[in-house]
Amino acid sequence: MISEDGDHQAATRAERGSERLIAGRYLLRDVLGRGGMGTVWRAHDELLDRPVAVKELHILTHGDEEHRIRLRRAIREARAVARVPHPHVVGVHDLVESDDRLWIVMELVEGPSxxxxxxxxxxxxxxxxxxxxxxxxxxxxxxxxxxxxxxxxxxxxxxxxxxxxxxxxxxxxxxxxxxxxxxxxxxxxxxxxxxxxxxxxxxxxxxxxxxxxxxxxxxxxxxxxxxxxxxxxxxxxxxxxxxxxxxxxxxxxxxxxxxxxxxxxxxxxxxxxxxxxxxxxxxxxxxxxxxxxxxxxxxxRPSAPSAPSADADTVTRGQERLVPTGESAPTALHTTSLRLAPQQSSRPRGAKRLWWALVATAVLAAGVGGALFATGMLPFKKDPKTTTVSQVVRSTNGWQRVTGVSVQRGDQVTVRFVSGEWTVDYRSKPMTGPAGYDATVDKSLDGAKSCKIKPSARFGTLLARLTDRPEAPLHTVGRKLAFRAAQTGTLHLGINDAAGPCSQDNRGALTMQVSVTHQP
The missing domain is CATH 1.10.510.10 (Transferase(Phosphotransferase) domain 1)
Incomplete structure (x- = not known):
């Protein structure tokens, strides 16, 4: 939110929008829309001679700690969206500071909402x-x-x-x-x-x-x-x-x-x-x-209490992962549900109703857990420790180390596909998933087969290895890979297309869930 003075200043600036030059480069034309978070202007990029949309964020670039936090998040947003070159995601061109405000320069989409x-x-x-x-x-x-x-x-x-x-x-x-x-x-x-x-x-x-x-x-x-x-x-x-x-x-x-x-x-x-x-x-x-x-x-994993993510803007799910219905979960894990059952109309209304629902859920969970321990239904012995992380594997980065987990000899390792697509030739080949291309598309790439990391696997296949040594055994992940580690090492994931010149025409990324279960 901005103050009444800020609203007045914004209105005054709107009246003379065509006279304003932002960052010595972006000439504001007229207002395309307003919202609680900012004002969007039609503008012209004087340097590249092209029309653009400029979003004036209602965040001062100076101020108290709350302002600084909001500013950092706005910058992170712009950078995150700029990393998504996608035809159905608005393109972000630039991020500038001017008139004590933050401005995001974006692709101008000539069309209605x-x-x-x-x-x-x-x-x-x-x-x-x-x-x-x-x-x-x-x-x-x-x-x-x-x-x-x-x-x-x-x-x-x-x-x-x-x-x-x-x-x-x-x-x-x-x-x-x-x-x-x-x-x-x-x-x-x-x-x-x-x-x-x-x-x-x-x-x-x-x-x-x-x-x-x-x-x-x-x-x-x-x-x-x-x-x-x-x-x-x-x-x-x-x-x-x-x-x-x-x-x-x-x-x-x-x-x-x-x-x-x-x-x-x-x-x-x-x-x-x-x-x-x-x-x-x-x-x-x-x-x-x-x-x-x-x-x-x-x-x-049973021993880990539920907690919110450290960063609300990331998709890392902490020590949890998603398993399609019909597949069994590892024995060291158990499933929980967050179903919101319909409630009776006698509960408090509005925001109080939500608050009481949260309180009741916490009390019920604590009471049930205590009763199970008291009756001996929950074991006191140590359960196997499972660590689960989310890992984004990019098609252009070669082998990528999985961070947040360590693998010891004898650990059970599971790598599971969550979402995403990639391609090894964005100019002529379609997007594919972790299983790689079908035989026909793979055959059409025979001219570049020297780029394959694992010759027997198809282009685009997700690969894994437990160490960073070139001679390390290679595993084909596909949509899921589960194995028991024969040695201590660091898990690496990558597309079946060598880094460097081979990967220059790659595009896209996959999100994977990696779980490592260690028996005490």
Missing amino acids: LAHRIAESGPLTPQHTAVLGLQLLDALEAVHAAGTLHRDVKPANVLLRGDGNAVLTDFGIAALDDGEFLTSTGELVGSLEYMAPERVMGWEVGPASDLWSLGAALATVCGGQSPFRRPARPATLHAVAYEDPALSERLGPLRPVVEALLRKSPDERPAAAGVRSALRRVAAGETDAGPLPTPTVRVV
């Missing part, structure tokens, strides 16, 4: 909505692979290019949210009706939170109304946390996908791959989206 499009022309068809949903899903996966979250996915933050394609923009909440539901001034951060239940409840957020917001946005775009909007803010919060979504019959074949994305517990929502498969069927005009996407469950 998705919210404006719906307001002017009405809801989209399920097929059209699914097409845009696929584009936004790809954008979110790229953002997550870069190590950040969007946190404010909604139709107003989706711009439409002239060809109708979607562009995800306005990453301000990811940078400016202080990791809590309320700011220090009591201002709500984000759009309530698109805010995932775990954010409302003050629990840990992750990629599944952005997918929930995507589901709410798709329901609005296709159904013509927000599924959780209520006349008052407390009622909207309650609807998000406890009530079923109000979904229009217009959704048709899109309805099962939206319902799956809007499950209250993040553990029960589908993985991105399942959502993509269902959206593709709807986008192709099929009347059935197919089987519901497979939900995931969270797996944590």
Whole structure:
């Protein structure tokens, strides 16, 4: 928030926007939009002679510690988005300081927001909505692979290019949210009706939170109304946390996908791959989206208490990982669920209701845990210690050391694919996952087969080795690799395409979960 004086100054500057030159380079033209986090201007880059969009953040570059924290987060946001060269993510060109404020220079998208499009022309068809949903899903996966979250996915933050394609923009909440539901001034951060239940409840957020917001946005775009909007803010919060979504019959074949994305517990929502498969069927005009996407469950080691992430803007999940339903978890681990059961109407209303829900959950967990220990149902012996980290493996960096875990001889090591795509030739070859290309595409790259690190594996395959010695045995990871370490070492991951000249035309990254279980 800015003061009344600041508002007056901003209004005065708006009147003379065309006369202002920012950082000696960016000439402001007119205001494209305003929000609580900043003002977006149409501008011209005088150096490169091109139109740009400039976001004036309502953050002073000087001030108290809170201002400095918000400034650092804004800078981190700009850098994170700049690392995502994706056709459906707004391009970030520059970050400058001028007039005691921070300015983010971005690609200018000449088109309306998705919210404006719906307001002017009405809801989209399920097929059209699914097409845009696929584009936004790809954008979110790229953002997550870069190590950040969007946190404010909604139709107003989706711009439409002239060809109708979607562009995800306005990453301000990811940078400016202080990791809590309320700011220090009591201002709500984000759009309530698109805010995932775990954010409302003050629990840990992750990629599944952005997918929930995507589901709410798709329901609005296709159904013509927000599924959780209520006349008052407390009622909207309650609807998000406890009530079923109000979904229009217009959704048709899109309805099962939206319902799956809007499950209250993040553990029960589908993985991105399942959502993509269902959206593709709807986008192709099929009347059935197919089987519901497979939900995931969270797996944590028993001895580790639940704690929020050290950095609210990262997608590292601490000592936990995601396991597709139907696969067994390691014996040293157990599954937990964060299902939010519907509550009786006799509970306190609004914000108090959320507070009491949190208190009741904590008391119940403490009481059950104490009772189990008292009755001897929980063992006092030491359990195997499992450390789980999230690791982003980039296609351009060669072998990359997995940080945060150490591997001792006899440890059980599991590497599991979470999300992302990459390619070894962005000019002519499609994106692929950790299993690499199929035989046909791999054969077409025979002219560069000397670039392969493991000749018997296909290009694009994710590889692992336990030491950094060139002669170390190479393992093909694919979507999952589990093995018992025969020696002590450091785990390294990389794409099957040698670093250096071979990897110059690579693009993309994968996010992997690495778990190491050590028996005391």
